Amino acid sequence: MSPESAQTIGTALAIGLGAIGPAIGIGMIGSKAVEALGRNPEAESSITTNMILAIAFAEAVAIYALVIALIIKFT
Numbered sequence: 209m210s211p212e213s214a215q216t217i218g219t220a221l222a223i224g225l226g227a228i229g230p231a232i233g234i235g236m237i238g239s240k241a242v243e244a245l246g247r248n249p250e251a252e253s254s255i256t257t258n259m260i261l262a263i264a265f266a267e268a269v270a271i272y273a274l275v276i277a278l279i280i281k282f283t
Contacts, residue, residue, distance in 0.1 A: 219281045226273020233266040 241259040245252060 215280060219277045222280055223273050223277040226276065227270050230266045230270040230273075233269075234263055237262045237266065 237259055241255055244255050248255075
C-alpha cells in the first residue's frame, strides 16, 4: 500500500466515522423535539431553542472530524 492510498483511506475513515455519531444524534434530537411538541405545543419556543442548541453541539463534533480529515489529507 502506497503512502498516498493510506492517507486517502485515513481521511475517508476520519470523516466517515466522525460523522456517524452526530448524524444519529441530530436525528434523535429532531425526533424527540417533534414528540415533545406533540405532547406540549405551548412550549414550542423553549423546545425549539433547546433543540437548535443541541443540534449545534452535535454538529460541532462533525466539524472536528472534518478538521482532522483535512489535516490527514494535507499533511
